[in-house]
Amino acid sequence: MINDASRLMDDNTDDIDDNFIDDTPDDDIEIIESEDIDGLNSSDEEAHNDNEEATAVVDESVNSFAGHQKAVLCCDLSSDNAYVVSGGEDDMAFVWRTQDMSVVFDVNGHKDSVVCVEFNANNSLVATADMSGLIQVYDMTGAKLFDFEVDEINWMLWHPMANNILLAGTSAGDAWMWKLVTTSLTFECKTFQSFGKSNVTAKCLPDGKRIVMGYDDGVVRIWDLKNVNVIHAISDLTAHTATITSLDCMPDNILIASASVDSTAKLINSQTGKVVATFQCGADVAPVADAAEDTEELVDSVECVRLNSSLSVLATGTVEGSIDIWDISTQIKRHSCKHSSGVSKLSWDTNSPHILYTAGLDGIINIYDGRSGQLVGNKKGHLDQILDMKISKDSTIAVTASEDNCCKIFSLP
Incomplete structure (x- = not known):
């Protein structure tokens, strides 16, 4: 649960900045004839070889980074495909x-698992955040420019247009926004109000003026970045009934997709704050009736959502491994795919927008044709579950972070 990169950099950037919204004895010895020895040795060797073949894992990656001592939890790729930043349980x-x-440089000083890492829009700065709430910002020479301490971190992201605007959300429910001045190592800070529930995930809208945040109680709030006030709160009977896990936005700034532990995904109109569609996703299980009540019913939590403006579809991935592709206009399921394990990440190909990449808890990247729902390929290499995946802007490589303590780079498609 623990973000798309930059959008068009237009004249609005100046306004944004100005307004600051901006993973034994001899008698007992038995004599064995030599031929028996040879037979035993041959049998043992064959069994050993068979075992090796059974356990061998094909590695189709082009490179692996093994600098971490424990699980790699998160990764990000610079927009020029030259650098990766990875954070781990170490x-x-x-x-x-x-x-x-x-290694260009190590990021030391963290007090807990590093759960968020990201380059800013022009790759001049990199920010890392640990679970305890320590955020550090470095330039690409390895010089630390800023650090901040807040409550337990759930998410962190750079503004898609303004290179010096950093945002983060916490388990306490609040969110922070910093405007960094690297020349003087000073900053301004604004705080988004807490509503008493963990602020779980967020996504900046492409217009750079608004941000949508998802909370532990299922509420989705759309905020104005300039004034740091709530524009819309989706909390009525049409809202999610459990924790929001993922958010995405259409390039037109109008449609927002949300995913939840309650087995549903929703489409929200950002201008009206109204839910325009609800999709029952994944396995045929009962949804959570009340987020505040414990339930023993199997619930196929929706872990990720990704919108596709070219096909006018929404892709959803669940913890039970269901991948559904929904037609936005008719709100009908076009295709239902199945990953062999839970799905942790989804991403559409930017050059061939019908191609959908899915990262699985089986350590495999599956590649689907979004028009037919057919599996057209996969990428193997990891020995454990993939916890994070980033596809390059030109869709030529994928970077993955895994529980097997490695990051890998795969060529695409």
């Missing part, structure tokens, strides 16, 4: 080169 983050896996 309380470390590394910035490294995609070409030779060499």
Whole structure:
């Protein structure tokens, strides 16, 4: 649960900045004839070889980074495909080169698992955040410019247009926005009000003027970044009934997709704050009736959503491994795909928008044709579940972070 990169950089950027919204004895010895020995040795060797073949894992990655000592929880790829930043359960983050896996610099000082990492829009800065709430900002020479301490971190992201605007949300329910001045190492800060429920995930709208946040109680709020006030709160009977896990936005700034532990995904009109569609996703199980009540019923939590403006579809992935592709205009399920395990991430190909990449808890990237719902390929290499995946802007490589303590780079498609 723990973000798309930059959009068009237009004249609005100046206004945004100005207004600051901006993973034994001898008698007992039995004599064995030599031929028996040879037979035993041959049998043992064959069994050993068979076992090796059974356990061998095909690695189709082009490169692997093994700098972490524990699970790698998160990763990000610079927009020029030159660098990766990865964060792990070893309380470390590394910035490294995609070409030779060499480390540019280590990010020390974290007090807990590093759960969020991200380059800013022009790759001049990188931010890392640990679970305890420590955020650090570095330039690409490895110089630390800023650090901030807040409550337990759930999410962190850079503004898609303004290179010096950083935002983060916490388990306490509030969110923070910093405007960084790198020349003087100073900053301004604004705080988004807490409503008493964990602020779980967020996504900036493409217009750069608004941000949508999802909360632990199922509420989705759309905020104005300039004035730091709520424009719309989706909390009525049409709202989710459990934790929001993922959010996405259409390039037109109008449609927002939300996913929840309650087995549903929704489409929300950002201008009116109204839910325009609700999709029952994944396995045929009963949804959560009340987020505040414990339930023993199986619920196929929707872990990720991704909108596709070219096909006018919504892709959803669930913890039970269901991948559904929904037609937005008719609100009908076009295709239902099945991953062999839970789905952790989804991403559409930017060059071939009908191609859908899915990261699984089986350690495999599956590739589907979004028009037919057919599996057209996969990428193997990890020994454990993939916890994060980033597809390059030109859709030529994928970077993955895994429970097997490695990051890998795969060529696409």
